[in-house]
Structure formats: structure tokens, C-alpha cells
Amino acid sequence: MTRSAKKEASRDNLLNQGVSMLMRQGYHGTGLQEILDAVNIPKGSFYNYFDSKEDFGAKVIQHYVDPFITQLTTHLQRSEPDALGAIQCYFDELVAELEKNDFKGGCLLGNLMGEIGDTSPLCQQSLQTAVTRYRDLLQSGLVKAQQQGTVRTDKSAVEMADLLINAWQGALLRAKIEKSPAPVKQCCQDLLGDFFRPPASG
């Protein structure tokens, strides 16, 4: 490995460890030293990559959301003629993943919005950016579905994307305390399968 590839690997290691620890223990429950110990990186090196624990948290948030953006983008590109079906497939995959993990964890964005969304300005900014990237992508999928006639057009795609994100976040919290997929499945059924559909003609 070149020196810069090594550096990149260390940074990625730290971020992956951050995602997993913040998910399990929350922001305040995770000490910096604990993260360093887990990846075996000295404190000095940490500060080569991040300015502070707060800066680290902000970067972890973006690192966490990246694969979701990629996964949804792939679905939307693959199912060109059926954007609503692509969105449904994507959420089905998330539900399956959640069941595999016994409903532990939930969504790091939701957890951190709750814990530090109004106390850490850096993380607040990063959460806003992450949610907006995600919302814009969902919105573009819903716009396509509107054009394809599978989603109602009397509500804006951005309003529906926001509602879907919010209901999904709340449903994930419920799934977590109830250890059941019912809340997240119901959320998709209520919105994608009912509220977002155009009125039956006829």
C-alpha cells in the first residue's frame, strides 16, 4: 500500500468503527479513546484526520448515509420504467436487513437527530446535509413515478418524500423498541401502497 492509501484506510477504519459504535452506544456513550483502541490508532493520528470528536461525528454521519444513497440510486437506475417499484424494492431491502439485525440499531441519522440534533452545531449541519441528499434522491424517484402515473400528482414529490422520510424514521424507532418489523412494513404500505397512489379512476 502507498502511504496515501494507508492513510485513507486508517481514516475509513475510524469512520466504520464510528458508525458501529455511535449506533450501539450513542454519541455521548462513545469515548474517543474507545474508538482509537478498537482500531489501534494513536490519538495523534486521529487528529490528522479529524479536528475534534464533534468533527468526527459530522464525518461519520456522511459516511453512514453514503451506502444508502448508492443503494437507492442503483434501484432507481435499474428499474427505469417503474420508479415506485424501485422505491418499494429499496425499502423492502432495508426491512429485510433490519430483520436480519434483530431490529437493533435503527437509523444512525434518526438516533443522532434525537441525541445531539440541537446541541452540536457541526453534527446538526451534517445531519441536515445527509437528510437533504437522501430526500432529494427520494423526491427525484417520486417525480419519475408521478410521470409514470403510479403516484398522485396533486401533492408535490418533495412533500411526499419528506413525509416518507419522517414516517420511516418514527417507524424505525418503534420497530427498535418493539423488536418487530410491523411498524416499518406498515409505514411503506400506508404511504407507498396507499396515500401516494393516484385515485382509482372510475
Next chain:
Amino acid sequence: MTRSAKKEASRDNLLNQGVSMLMRQGYHGTGLQEILDAVNIPKGSFYNYFDSKEDFGAKVIQHYVDPFITQLTTHLQRSEPDALGAIQCYFDELVAELEKNDFKGGCLLGNLMGEIGDTSPLCQQSLQTAVTRYRDLLQSGLVKAQQQGTVRTDKSAVEMADLLINAWQGALLRAKIEKSPAPVKQCCQDLLGDFFRPPASG
């Protein structure tokens, strides 16, 4: 004050302080000593009321939800002939309260579901109880509204109550990071003002 009244007052003091600190700093960010210092109660006395920090957290959750149950019950009783209007009034009050507090805090239930909903069994149980009490009350209001013809009857009241709670929790998280009432207002408008309404008869 009698001795038992004093004891009750100390317990209430601790619980009120708990609500405010857990809201501001999260469960892991709040040390027991910090709470004791704030209410000027020695550690020994704390253990007269609570078995552990976790037990305290579980009791704080119930203490937090009590006034919301009372507030919604009052609305539902007051507006006997218009249950949907009563539910809307209740949420309007919550939105106004949120604006007054500059969208800080959000909902302690949502925050703690995210932070410790799957790691503290005692708090998980307490969160389940709190959410179920709240959901059952909302459900009873929606059943009345169905009987009064203001809410659709092709979906069950319990399903709608769950969706409302989940979307509201997610919207509160968004309001918190965006410092805006738009997400919570939109949530009420989308669900109470649209999705829950019976189809317009033609």
C-alpha cells in the same frame, strides 16, 4: 410539609430534573451526580426512590409522558362532538409550544428510543408502555372521529394512530435539526387534514 409529602416532592424534583437533563444531554450525556447536584439531594436518598440510573430513566419516561396524556384527554373530553378537531387542537398546541422553545429538545420518547431503545431493557419496556398508552388514547379519539364521520373507516383507527405517532416523531426530529415548524405542520396537514379524511362524496 409532612414527611411523606416531602419525600414525594424530592422524588418529583428528581424526575423533573431528569426530564430536563435527559432532553438536553441524552441518557449517556447525563451523569447521576449532575442530577443530584442540581436538586441538592444526597446519593443515598436517590436510592430510596430509584434502584439505579436505569430505573430512574424508566420512571422519567413515564413522568414525561403523563402531562401529554392529560392534555390530549382534556381536549378529547372538551370537544365531545368533534374528536378530529380535538386531536388537531392538541397537535396545534404542541407545535406552538415547540416554536416557543425554538424547536429545541423534541420529544424525549423519540430521543430515548433512538439512544437506548435497544440497549436498556428497563427503559425499552418503559418506552413501550409510554408509547402504547399514548397510542391507545389517540386511537380512541380516532374511533370517535370515525363514528362522527370525519375520519375514513376503511383503515383501522389503531393503524392510523400508529402512523400519526411515527410520522410525528420523525417530523419532530426534522424540526429540531431544521429549526423550523414546517415538518410538524406538514405532518398534521398530510395525515389529519388529508390521508385520514373520508373520500369526498361525489
